[in-house]
Each structure stands twice: as structure tokens, then as C-alpha cells.
Amino acid sequence: MIATPDRTPLSREFFDRPVLDVAPDLLGRILVRTTPDGPIALRLTEVEAYDGSDDSGSHAYRGRTARNNVMFGPPGHVYVYFTYGMWFCMNLVCGPENKASAVLLRAGEIIEGAELARTRRLSARNDKELAKGPARLATALGVDRSLDGTDACTPEDTPLRMLTGIPVPSDQVLNGPRTGVSGDGAVHPWRFWVANDPTVSPYRAHVPRRRRS
Numbered sequence: 001m002i003a004t005p006d007r008t009p010l011s012r013e014f015f016d017r018p019v020l021d022v023a024p025d026l027l028g029r030i031l032v033r034t035t036p037d038g039p040i041a042l043r044l045t046e047v048e049a050y051d052g053s054d055d056s057g058s059h060a061y062r063g064r065t066a067r068n069n070v071m072f073g074p075p076g077h078v079y080v081y082f083t084y085g086m087w088f089c090m091n092l093v094c095g096p097e098n099k100a101s102a103v104l105l106r107a108g109e110i111i112e113g114a115e116l117a118r119t120r121r122l123s124a125r126n127d128k129e130l131a132k133g134p135a136r137l138a139t140a141l142g143v144d145r146s147l148d149g150t151d152a153c154t155p156e157d158t159p160l161r162m163l164t165g166i167p168v169p170s171d172q173v174l175n176g177p178r179t180g181v182s183g184d185g186a187v188h189p190w191r192f193w194v195a196n197d198p199t200v201s202p203y204r205a206h207v208p209r210r211r212r213s
Contacts, residue, residue: 010163016076019052025167030165031162032163046191047104056185058101074151075093076094077150080144087134088145090137106137107131114127117130120140120142121139168194
């Protein structure tokens with residue numbers, strides 16, 4: 001018998017923990033994106049942890065800015081950033097206020113609303129690729145900076161909510177180096193994913209971008 005996912009919203013206390021505890025525990029949880037066009041639900045299969053001022057790979061390593069301000073706020077809120085001049089990525093803030101730790105949502109399986117997600121991800125060759133990577137995930141869900149600061153653990157019908165889902169057993173969770181992170185932050189094995197899940201994105205080491213001549 002296939003277990004039915006728990007649709008109870010995750011509590012604030014769930015996120016108010018060290019980022020390395022929250023990150024693997026997010027696998028198997030359900031993210032619901034509500035839009036005027038309809039809802040999309042995604043089961044998380046891959047995440048990455050970023051530990052604020054203690055982590056040179058974190059956006060908050062050098063302190064608070066207008067861009068990363070949400071990371072310093074209450075746990076359970078959404079931090080959305082724009083990267084490479086073309087993509088959005090989303091994170092969930094965790095830990096106590098002013099700690100600025102967050103978990104990047106890297107990949108997931110669309111379990112509801114695949115038809116809507118396909119209209120946003122026309123280049124996806126199949127449904128397993130709809131949210132296979134952080135930019136693809138945000139694109140499939142229609143996430144942009146307007147959702148920065150959204151409370152994701154409220155029982156109310158907000159644009160983004162995290163539900164309990166079905167936690168992944170620890171023996172099915174793998175971890176390794178973070179993808180595309182440079183410098184000292186590259187050594188941390190803080191990427192967590194569901195073993196043998198086809199929606200997990202491939203590992204890629206950081207490659208410096210060349211300046212255009």
C-alpha cells in the first residue's frame with residue numbers, strides 16, 4: 001500500500017533548528033505553489049544547506065544586504081534570489097532570527113499540476129526534468145522575487161506552503177559536495193538528495209565564468 005502524504009503544514013519549530021538538521025529532513029516534504037492558474041505540488045528530492053556567516057558559500061557570509069535581508073528574518077520564510085541575470089532560485093530560511101541560514105531547494109518531483117508546470121518548462125524532455133535543478137524548480141512553480149519573504153509554514157492559503165508529506169528514511173538520504181560552489185565553501189558535503197531518485201540533478205563542480213572580450 002502506498003502511504004498518503006500528510007498535508008499538515010510544517011511548523012515554525014521545524015525550521016527553527018540548525019540548517020544541517022533541517023536540510024535532510026526536508027526531503028520528501030511537499031511544497032505547494034498556489035497561483036491564479038491553479039496549484040502545483042512538488043515533493044522535494046534534493047536540497048543544499050547554507051550556514052550564514054559561518055559559510056563562505058552563503059549569500060549572508062559578509063552580512064546583511066537588501067538582497068539577502070529575508071535570510072536574517074524568522075524561520076520558515078522563503079528567500080528568493082536572481083542569478084546569472086536570468087534565473088530565480090528559492091530557499092527556506094531556518095535557524096534562529098539573525099543567524100541567516102537557509103536551504104536551497106534544488107530539485108523535486110511534480111506530484112500535482114504537471115500540466116501547468118509543462119507550460120512553463122517547454123524544454124523539459126519529460127516530467128522528471130520539470131524541476132530537476134534549482135532554476136528549473138523555480139521556473140516550473142512560477143517563483144520570482146515577488147515571493148521573497150513569503151511565510152511558508154502558515155495554515156493559511158498563501159502562495160507557497162510547506163506540508164509534512166512523507167519524510168525520507170535516513171538510510172535513503174545521500175550527501176555530498178554542493179553543486180557549483182567555489183572557494184572554501186565547495187568542500188562542505190551539504191547537498192542532500194534521495195538515493196536513486198530520477199528527479200535529482202547531476203553534480204557539477206564550480207567552473208569560473210569567463211568574461212566576454
